[in-house]
Amino acid sequence: MNGLHLDNIAITAGGVPLVALSAHIPPGETLTVMGPSGVGKSTLLAGVMGTLPAGFALGGRLRLNGRELTGLPPEDRRLGILFQDELLFPHLSVGGNLAFALPARLRGRARRARIEDALDRIGLSGFATRDPATLSGGQKARVALMRMLLADPQALLLDEPFSRLDTALRARIRALVFGLAADRGLPVLLVTHDGEDVPPGGRVVQLGG
Amino acid sequence: MQLLRAAPALTLLILLGPVAAGLMGTLAPAFGVLPALGGTTPGLAPLRTLLAWPGLTEAVGLSISTGIAATILSLGVVTLFTAGWYGTRPMRWLTRLLAPLLAIPHAAAAFGLAFLVAPSGWLARVFSPWATGWDRPPDLLIVQDPLGLTMIAGLVVKEIPFLMLMTLAALPQAHPEKRLTIARALGHGRVSGWLKAVFPAVYTQIRLPVYAVLAYSLTVVDVAIILGPNTPPPLAVQVVRWMSDPDLSMRFPASAGAMLQLVLVLGALGLWRLGEHMIARLARPWAEAGPQHLPMRGAGLALAALGAGTVLAGLGVLGLWSVAGFWPFPDALPRSTEMAGWVRHGAALGTAAWETLRIATAATGAALGMALACLEAEHRFGLTPGTRSLWVLYLPLLIPQVAFLPGLQTLALITGAPEGGMVVLGHLVFVLPYVFLTLAAPWRAWDTRHATVAAALGAGPWRVFWTVRLPMLASPVLTAGAVGLAVSVGQYLPTLLIGGGRIQTLTTEAVALASGGDRRVIGVTALAQTALAVGGFALALAIPRLMWRNRRGLRGGR
């Protein structure tokens, strides 16, 4: 069974239930989880990612393309994640940020070529040595997206990734993200409070009030 | 991994012994128990002797008033200055001056200030006799004034740079540019916008350092002896006097005084916390009252410049004294200069400098390692009770050293470990709290979503630690290291008492030489001590600036 399975996921904090969800997201499809702020949308993503803070517990099972995720450390889950902020590493150059996602076995010239190629594809050729803090909002969003894809994830987790962008940019980036996910056949779990973010034909789950 | 999980417990274990021994060594004599001096039965006699001291009320009052005033003033100046001048050229100038300002030892800065403002001091000399008509120094009580105003000034000028450094390390995590832009877009003036939008985020990070400043100002001895009132002195000075009284039975009330001092510091910290709540409550309506302009930008710059100028001028006159021949009042400059002081003491100080550096590097390295391990353990395994209980480590800062050390020394003697190692451990007891309080808040303020992103890119926890978190927090880590180094370099009593005189550092030499009161010697030793500590601060300030010269996102106030 391919795709991302959330089997009876239930997150509790100190024994108190916070979020519960059961869903299957097939490859290339997007499940949008909606709800007002504070309802535990981000906690749900942290649960899937495996980065719940101490005191929180996750019940149920997570499976990705038949692989058991529950109990795996976050770095072994092969999940890509995008937040509202781009969270580019400020101490690395644009190229360094991309290189962070590449496997260590890719070295020297091949590694540099891969980075140049990635920059090409997001229209930022020659930006490898730039300070990420000097990029515009749209450029940063594209670098963050490309960095995520270079790690070759098998599913995407999106935490209100478009809410900081202005309207014109927002549509472009949204199309880019969903287009790439569909091309690669990645299941996407999106949390947002904004109905506009829901891709056409995507399923929506409402959380809380 | 297992080791890291145990880091808080291990740190506590390593330091609990020394801290407990130090506390016991204070507590037991405070209740009359000190077998070496014939005290075997517990009782309240030391406390009674303490309470019978006629100067007690005044001494306690002085400690509290000078300590709290110094803390409020230094925090106020730093906040006002940062608010008015963040990201401007004056701020960059002051940042460049920080290293020497921080490196000069408190006692040396106090000597410098005393010589600047005393009636026979340098300022009086510059204006005498042509402007003042004085050919003899006037009989004015400026230094050692009964209210402790000069002492407060001496503390403030040294605490401003410390809090400034802490603020600089905290700023990148407070995102001042964004917040300030929003506040100003809403029509706020620069200062009021900063106070309302940025200061709360900065203050949460520098809260512990501010507490340290408060505790330090309440327990300070050397500055108080030089600048403070002495009839009676603040409590901490009286504890030292009793402790060094030839009448050994005075060590009992001295210990009782030290316990009272601990209570006093805890009380003052409680009072401060109360103040925080009240200000937070009172300030909310003000913060919500809408755009305002506070015309205090000039005052912030003037006060910060005055503080920095005082310390530098003090260092300057000490430098002048170090080469001065005969220099009577009212000459503004010495009549002749000579290198005798440097020739006589230079070589000995140079040799001792290496020993000092070795000890300081070992103690600071250990402290940084422990602090990082504890904080990383807290991040990875959640806030374990282990890290919470680390507050115990701050106790050594709250008790006058002279009362705390005998117990520590006894422990060192009982274990029979080699002196060098025990001296490093003794330093660690005082270095670790400073490293921890300098580092903890910026470390915790780091946005952990960076770790999530890195993990999603396939990075394990150690790779995240080494390649993301540590580099991003290089500035606070280096700052903590520099503070630790300076604290270690400045330790006199722990080195002397635990080392038994076998370990001679620049500071043991310098303090002993300077006890003779010759300004030439004080000048030489002060410059030598400053030179040793300045390197650490200069590196802590310069390395991030060099490393991140093309990384705007990491440059905080610079």
Next chain:
Amino acid sequence: MRLTFLIAALFALPLRADPDPTDWTAVLEDARGQTVYWHAWGGATATNDFIRWVAQQVDDRFGVRLTHVKLADTADAVSRVIAEKNAGKTDGGAVDLIWINGANFAAMKENGLLYGPWAEDLPNRRYVDITDRATTHDFTVPTEGYESPWAKAQVVFYHDTARLPAPPVSMPALLNWARQTPGRFTYPQPPDFLGTTFLKQALYELTPDPAALQSAAGENYDTATAPLWAFLDDLTPHLWRQGRAYPQTGPRQLQLMADGEIDLAISFSPGEASTAIASGQLPDTVRTFVLERGTIGNASFVAIPFNASAKAGAMVVADFLLSPMAQAHAQDPVVLGYGTVLALDKLPAPDRARFTALELGIATLPPEALGPTLPEPHPSWTTRIEQDWARRFGG
């Protein structure tokens, strides 16, 4: 059975026997190669240089390595010995020799922190002027061989002739002068030992029966000290800063003199003014004087803690300090300007010549001009007047 054997074996272990100073050859043999840590105040360049010279000499002559542990306060060395006793460290202590006198000695002796008796068996002891009570009694406490004298000191005053040509030579005259010239005199704040010495000096001159000061203060205390408090009540408003602040130590008092803040200062070292002029600290118009009815004199000693590591080496150093060579070197005003504790008439002629050949410093009084020496009062007086002073003037 086994346990008894073990205990017996423990006691049979060759505990290092303490050196016996009557067998000096054995002491010298023992001392060779030892390192002696001498804990001594490090605030005076002249003393530091003298100790460095002593280290050179004892290394050359006896193979003893002497390290000067410079202290800011003698109490720090006392603290160390107390901590060692607390920790049960009865040998291998860190302090081998302490420069000590007065109350510190009394306290250490009373608390069993000193090794001895040894000092009266040193070979050079035979030259010591034991007719002088200052060498056998430390603040009236008999030394009983627990410390060995090495220098003599006497209270002197110094004044700047450029500002005060004719200094007051009695306490009433001092008061009179202070009334006319307010704010130009002060003394280090008791319990600083020099400040306390000023109080004792005034007490000697003003009390109805000075001889009573030699025994413990009892019921006579109030009568004996009443004139002192009356004198201080009169004097204090005319002191520097009206007595609202005092210099904390002798060196800081000297600094006030150097800055021209005060005209007159007390010192416990007849050579101090000359040394300070030579080092550029005081103007060369400063001169020394004594009070007409005599001033307090005492001696500096060295003592060995009960658990010292290098007792033999420490004894060798103490003995060297008593040698005519070291004594003459210490008395040289260019070096230290300390008075000798030796009786010159006991010395062989060549050694005596070392002393007569010395040239005194510009501001140093010749020994005959130092006037009568008053012995230190019994320590009980010191303790009580310090406490009373603090209550009345010190807050």
